[in-house]
Amino acid sequence: MAKEDLIITDKNDDGIDRAGFIKCMAWAGTGILWMMNGGIMKSFGMSQMIDKTTGGLKKGLVIPALDFSFVQISDSHIGFNKPANPDVVGTLQAAVAKINAIPTAPSFILHTGDLSHLAQADEFDTLDQVLKSVKTEKVFYVPGEHDVLNGDNKQFLARYGKGTKGDGWYSFDSNGVHFIGLVNVVNTAEGGLGVIGNDQLEWLEDDLKGLSNSTPIVVFAHIPLWAIYPQWGWGTRDSAQALSYLKRFGSVTVLNGHIHQTMQKVEGNITFHTATSTAFPQPQPGTAPAPGPMKVPAEKLRGLLGLTSVNYLEHDHTLAITDTPLAI
Amino acid sequence: MKLTRRLIVITGLSVTVFAAVAAIKPENPPGDKFKNLRVLPKNISSKDLSGIMVDEFQDDLGISCNFCHAENKDTHRPDYASDEKPEKEIARAMMQMTIGINKKYFKLRHPMIGDSTLIITCATCHHGNSHPDNTVNQ
Numbered sequence: 001m002a003k004e005d006l007i008i009t010d011k012n013d014d015g016i017d018r019a020g021f022i023k024c025m026a027w028a029g030t031g032i033l034w035m036m037n038g039g040i041m042k043s044f045g046m047s048q049m050i051d052k053t054t055g056g057l058k059k060g061l062v063i064p065a066l067d068f069s070f071v072q073i074s075d076s077h078i079g080f081n082k083p084a085n086p087d088v089v090g091t092l093q094a095a096v097a098k099i100n101a102i103p104t105a106p107s108f109i110l111h112t113g114d115l116s117h118l119a120q121a122d123e124f125d126t127l128d129q130v131l132k133s134v135k136t137e138k139v140f141y142v143p144g145e146h147d148v149l150n151g152d153n154k155q156f157l158a159r160y161g162k163g164t165k166g167d168g169w170y171s172f173d174s175n176g177v178h179f180i181g182l183v184n185v186v187n188t189a190e191g192g193l194g195v196i197g198n199d200q201l202e203w204l205e206d207d208l209k210g211l212s213n214s215t216p217i218v219v220f221a222h223i224p225l226w227a228i229y230p231q232w233g234w235g236t237r238d239s240a241q242a243l244s245y246l247k248r249f250g251s252v253t254v255l256n257g258h259i260h261q262t263m264q265k266v267e268g269n270i271t272f273h274t275a276t277s278t279a280f281p282q283p284q285p286g287t288a289p290a291p292g293p294m295k296v297p298a299e300k301l302r303g304l305l306g307l308t309s310v311n312y313l314e315h316d317h318t319l320a321i322t323d324t325p326l327a328i
Numbered sequence: 329m330k331l332t333r334r335l336i337v338i339t340g341l342s343v344t345v346f347a348a349v350a351a352i353k354p355e356n357p358p359g360d361k362f363k364n365l366r367v368l369p370k371n372i373s374s375k376d377l378s379g380i381m382v383d384e385f386q387d388d389l390g391i392s393c394n395f396c397h398a399e400n401k402d403t404h405r406p407d408y409a410s411d412e413k414p415e416k417e418i419a420r421a422m423m424q425m426t427i428g429i430n431k432k433y434f435k436l437r438h439p440m441i442g443d444s445t446l447i448i449t450c451a452t453c454h455h456g457n458s459h460p461d462n463t464v465n466q
Contacts, residue, residue: 082383118378145392149378150362151405187404192392197404233392289456290390 068107068175071099071136072220072308074257075277077146078127079117084280084293085301088117089126094326095278095307096134102309105135107174112257112275113144113185113222115160119152124159143168144222144258145185145192153186169200171207177312177319178211180204182221184236192233194223196242205245216251216312216319224256226265226272229285234259246270253319255308259291262308262323273321276306302327363409367423368441380442385419388450389458426450 073095080088099106109131116123131139141160148156153167161168167186172179182204184194196204211217219225225242227235236242246252252270260277261284280293281304288294296304306325362370362377385391396419398412399405411417423441426448430439434447441450453460 118375118382120375120378146382149381150374151408188392188394188406190394192394195404232390290387292387292390292456 067312069102069104069309069311070108070110070174071102071106072110072112072255072257072275072310073099073278074112074222074275074308075114075144075260075279076111076127077114077117077277077279078130079120079123080279080293082280082293084295085305088279089130091302091305091326092127092130092278094302095305096130098307098324098326100133100135106309107136108138108140109134109136110179110181110220110255111139111141112220112255113142114146114257114277114279115141115144115156116147117279119147119149119155121155124155128159140172140179140181140220142181142183142221143185145188148186165203166199167197169203175312177216177218178208180207180217180219182219182225182242184221184223184225184239188233189237191230193230194221194225194233194236194239196236196238201238201241201245204242208245208249211249213248214250216253217246217249218253218255218310218319219246220255222256223258224263224272224274225254226267228259228263228274232285232291234285234291243270251319253310253321255310259285261304262306271319271321273308275308276304276323276325278305278307278326281305364411367420367427376442384441384450388456389454390456391458395458422450 073092076092077088078092085091099109115127141156143153143156143160147153157164157168164170164181167183168181169183170181182196182200184196187195187197189195208217219242221236223236224234225236225239227239229235247269250269254270254272256272256274257277259274260280260282261274262276263272263274265272281296281301282291283294303325305327306323309322309324311320311322361374362372365372368377368380381393385396389395393406396413396416397406397408398410398416400407400410426441426446427439429448430436430446436445436447439446455461
């Protein structure tokens with residue numbers, strides 16, 4: 001950990017000092033703020049940051065210049081038309097409007113899968129059409145299991161997988177951060193668990209070889225790479241192997257979708273984060289017989305959908321993750 | 329002159345009929361690319377088949393593909409045509425039962441799994457469980 005990141009005075013025993021808190025608050029969006037510093041991630045509720053009388057950020061906050069930022073959206077399920085959300089195009093458009101309202105346009109967007117509901121050409125067409133209006137330079141994709149139904153991932157690869165390896169995995173660098181898009185939905189294990197597979201694991205090991213331990217890593221894939229609730233298939237069978245390759249890096253952030261709700265976990269140097277859907281919510285683990293579209297009162301729906309913003313300060317090696325519901 | 333006018337009208341009507349037929353033609357024309365379909369129509373469209381698998385089986389029974397479909401030993405991917413797993417045959421029997429109940433007791437003429445007109449569906453008994461739980465008050 002860098003010397004400037006050490007907490008000298010921690011009167012509230014909350015693991016963050018005043019300067020850190022102000023820096024952290026500068027990332028404030030709506031929902032929950034996540035800030036990672038030196039491999040340690042802490043969350044801060046909006047009540048800590050928002051001035052209740054004005055509805056804005058508390059007075060005195062200074063917003064630092066960003067090196068770059070990106071947004072994660074997930075589980076658009078274009079084509080879904082059941083009561084849980086009969087207007088998934090409308091809610092995706094609302095997510096795009098949120099992104100376009102960000103003062104500094106994100107460098108790019110990561111879509112962590114389930115673009116479509118039934119992997120139909122017209123569904124992909126609609127998604128493309130909606131995302132045309134988003135203010136960003138590029139959109140990166142990984143498939144969800146709904147995008148490769150009936151064992152057919154050809155359409156997804158033809159549309160979104162140009163220049164990728166195998167079933168669509170790839171990596172790229174941006175502003176000193178190494179991004180890795182993994183595919184864990186083409187071969188699924190018993191119970192719906194994701195599978196990365198040997199070919200992709202070998203590629204991953206090789207891809208990481210030339211990187212120094214201080215390189216910040218962001219891994220994104222559809223099914224969570226940590227065992228959230230294996231009984232519902234919310235985990236990846238061979239993720240331990242992949243994560244073992246990432247242990248030597250000081251800062252690793254893993255972004256997933258699939259479960260349609262935000263969850264976070266820190267394990268050593270690795271911060272796991274799952275995003276909400278732009279289409280419909282799913283029940284919390286174990287609170288229903290099975291996962292699936294969850295119908296909520298119409299006025300509550302957009303509060304359970306949303307997007308994730310990630311801001312990065314290169315000189316601090318700081319990645320801050322903010323979840324923003326569509327309702328706010 | 330009359331003949332020309334009649335020709336224009338006939339041509340116009342033909343174009344209208346052709347356009348109307350084209351408009352109601354399904355976006356995903358049925359094909360026979362799916363192997364070993366015994367209960368579901370052999371010419372089912374990709375969209376209808378995927379919809380049944382996702383919305384009927386996955387959501388109503390809380391299962392994933394591997395519950396019924398065996399894994400291809402070479403590719404490690406689901407072998408959708410294989411009948412290796414007994415659950416697949418049970419699923420066929422369940423679909424036939426569901427179609428039969430809708431036909432016999434609810435007088436639906438041509439009930440098919442996935443139809444929004446079905447009175448009895450997988451969810452009627454399964455409620456998100458792979459095996460209906462008759463100990464729960466529903």
